[in-house]
Amino acid sequence: MARIGTKIQAGDVVAITGAGSGLGRALSITLGYRGARIHVSDINPDSVEATATLVREAGGEALTSVVDTRDADAVQAMCDATYSRWGRCDMVVNNAGVGAGGEIGVAPLEDWKFVIDINLNGVLYGCRSFAPKMKADGSGTIVNIASIAAFARAPMMGAYNVSKAAVVALSETLRAECRPHGVGVTVVCPSFFRTNIGKSSRAAGQLANTDISKLVDNSKVSAESVALAILRSAEAGEPYVVPMADAKVMWYLRRLAPGSANALLARGAKLMMKRGGGGKKKRKGAS
Numbered sequence: 481m482a483r484i485g486t487k488i489q490a491g492d493v494v495a496i497t498g499a500g501s502g503l504g505r506a507l508s509i510t511l512g513y514r515g516a517r518i519h520v521s522d523i524n525p526d527s528v529e530a531t532a533t534l535v536r537e538a539g540g541e542a543l544t545s546v547v548d549t550r551d552a553d554a555v556q557a558m559c560d561a562t563y564s565r566w567g568r569c570d571m572v573v574n575n576a577g578v579g580a581g582g583e584i585g586v587a588p589l590e591d592w593k594f595v596i597d598i599n600l601n602g603v604l605y606g607c608r609s610f611a612p613k614m615k616a617d618g619s620g621t622i623v624n625i626a627s628i629a630a631f632a633r634a635p636m637m638g639a640y641n642v643s644k645a646a647v648v649a650l651s652e653t654l655r656a657e658c659r660p661h662g663v664g665v666t667v668v669c670p671s672f673f674r675t676n677i678g679k680s681s682r683a684a685g686q687l688a689n690t691d692i693s694k695l696v697d698n699s700k701v702s703a704e705s706v707a708l709a710i711l712r713s714a715e716a717g718e719p720y721v722v723p724m725a726d727a728k729v730m731w732y733l734r735r736l737a738p739g740s741a742n743a744l745l746a747r748g749a750k751l752m753m754k755r756g757g758g759g760k761k762k763r764k765g766a767s
């Protein structure tokens with residue numbers, strides 16, 4: 481069993497939501513190379529199978545489930561299937577997430593619900609299913625994927641910011657509850673890195689989802705490098721992973737000089753509006 485401070489290795493069990501693409505897939509493959517046994521789940525059946533094949537080719541074992549993390553029963557069934565197949569879980573990564581943009585009062589409530597259901601409730605369902613079993617076993621690590629948005633809180637990203645800030649609050653609470661039982665909790669706050677998140681994002685008003693895609697596509701950081709940073713920190717039992725330099729700057733600025741953080745973000749938003757902010761009122765639905 482993987483205790484706090486130990487590395488996931490051959491035979492260890494990891495369950496990952498949203499594992500069909502981007503970060504979830506990169507984590508699955510990285511752990512596959514170590515010979516881990518991975519419960520690969522995603523809302524998209526084709527991408528689940530594609531990731532599972534890559535895990536097996538890398539030398540890992542894969543169990544697959546099609547799970548919409550908005551469904552608490554489906555997440556519970558995924559947890560139960562992990563334990564009934566392998567009898568344990570050394571790490572769960574509550575990763576499934578979508579992007580969203582649009583000013584408060586402009587972005588439709590339907591988009592707020594969509595983002596909060598997936599980015600917050602989906603993570604909550606993972607925590608409430610896996611934490612009691614890990615606590616009973618006295619080992620394991622829960623990794624929740626938040627974002628720099630949790631503390632940067634840029635304009636026109638209200639729903640996303642709120643969902644990710646709540647994931648940080650949830651993770652900090654859970655960490656205090658789990659530590660006495662030997663279970664680690666790590667929350668991850670990256671800035672932009674290259675994945676398919678732009679495709680499942682919703683945008684409204686001045687922000688188009690092509691703007692979100694552009695920020696993601698132009699990043700120099702790969703999902704694989706973020707996956708490695710997450711594993712290093714989570715395996716060391718660290719509470720937070722803030723893998724990129726720009727995210728680290730905002731992390732310290734928000735704590736030490738919150739007024740300066742707000743001014744910086746306001747200037748960024750002004751520049752974006754001046755540039756046209758994408759401007760196309762383009763919307764796209766969930767994957």
Ligand SMILES: NC(=O)c1ccc[n+]([C@@H]2O[C@H](COP(=O)([O-])OP(=O)(O)OC[C@H]3O[C@@H](n4cnc5c(N)ncnc54)[C@H](O)[C@@H]3O)[C@@H](O)[C@H]2O)c1
Pocket residue numbers: 497498499500501502503504521522523524527547548549550575576577578579598602625626627628669670671672673674675676677678680696703767
């Ligand atoms: N890419 C970035 O720049 C970035 C930055 C900070 C945080 N993140 C976070 O990283 C996580 C992973 O996103 P990614 O960038 O790899 O995006 P991605 O779109 O490449 O992968 C997300 C996966 O989640 C799945 N998914 C979406 N809704 C789901 C649902 N309801 N149930 C189950 N699966 C669902 C998608 O099918 C997809 O396979 C997300 O939580 C995201 O918010 C991403």
